Amino acid sequence: MFLDPPEKVSQTQITLDVREIEPLLQGPSMAIKPWPGATITLKDGRIMYIREAKLEEAPMMMDYMKKVMESDHDFYDIVGARVYSEILGWYRKRLKDPYTLVGLIDGQWAGFANGRLFNEDINISLHSMALIRGGRIGAIMYYTKAYYAFEILGNEEWWATYESYNGWHRWGLGMAQPSYPWPEYQHELGGAKVYYVTKKYWDSTVKNYVRQMVGSDLVFNVPPDIVKRNEIMRVPEEVLV
Ligand SMILES: CC(C)(COP(=O)(O)OP(=O)(O)OC[C@H]1O[C@@H](n2cnc3c(N)ncnc32)[C@H](O)[C@@H]1OP(=O)(O)O)[C@@H](O)C(=O)NCCC(=O)NCCS
Secondary structure: OOOOOOOOOOOOOOOOOHHHHHHHHHOOOOOOOOOOOEEEEOOOOOEEEEEEOOHHHHHHHHHHHHHHOOOOOOOHHHHHHHHHHHHHHHHOOOOOOEEEEEEEEOOEEEEEEEEEEOOOOEEEEEEEEEOOOOOOHHHHHHHHHHHHHHHHOOOOEEEEOOOOHHHHHHHHHOOOOOEOOOOOOOOOOOOOOOEEEEHHHHHHOHHHHHHHHHOOOOEOOOOHHHHHHOOOOEOOOOOOO
16 A cells, blocks of 8 residues: 655665564464473373474474375364464464474374463363374363363463364363353354363363273373383374374
């Protein structure tokens, strides 16, 4: 857009360094506490280690997600496509205060969960995925990010929504989550209903979810050999869902 200046100017052109634009596009981050890493024992005895994904792992994760999103069952396509864009948003710094957790079994990528902070109080759940079926890995990943929100980040509310029947069944129904009036409240994932958990409801009820669902809890005292075994993440050779 152009308008003539209402005054004589000594320079009619101003050149910008893109590094001056970047702070306007990114916004300052809230410096959130990191996820410390935890293990959980699956029903079949395997140990899954849940840690933060490393930024340099993002390209490999996106390549794998491209393959996962070709699966046209159980909503892996839409969730895969959205997860791809969220990993890219994190990688290119176009998501506000994101966190990205991966569940690894002996280094192999088995589960995914991510979200972002709207502010100090509200944690927006984005997506959870089981990349290996049958072990309730997705249920664990979602619980883990909610645990992170309430127990480590000190958030007051958890805002989620559901694209798939399995997701709604696991957490909307499985955690008996109420929802806010719709369409007054809309989740950023397509304007769907906002299902929520408050800190009070987490403390009174939801905190027990993973013990009931999997029969074990998150363990934060992680032996160094488990950390080492999962230091380098491998994606499965093929899509396993
Ligand atoms: C939603 C999701 C994360 C739940 O993962 P999960 O808790 O590990 O559970 P699964 O969906 O793999 O399995 C659900 C049930 O169906 C069974 N099942 C479904 N497909 C299966 C398969 N291919 N092989 C083995 N079991 C299967 C599981 O054993 C399980 O039974 P259970 O309730 O007795 O444990 C997972 O279904 C997923 O990643 N879906 C696509 C992405 C998605 O929808 N994410 C959530 C967005 S709202």
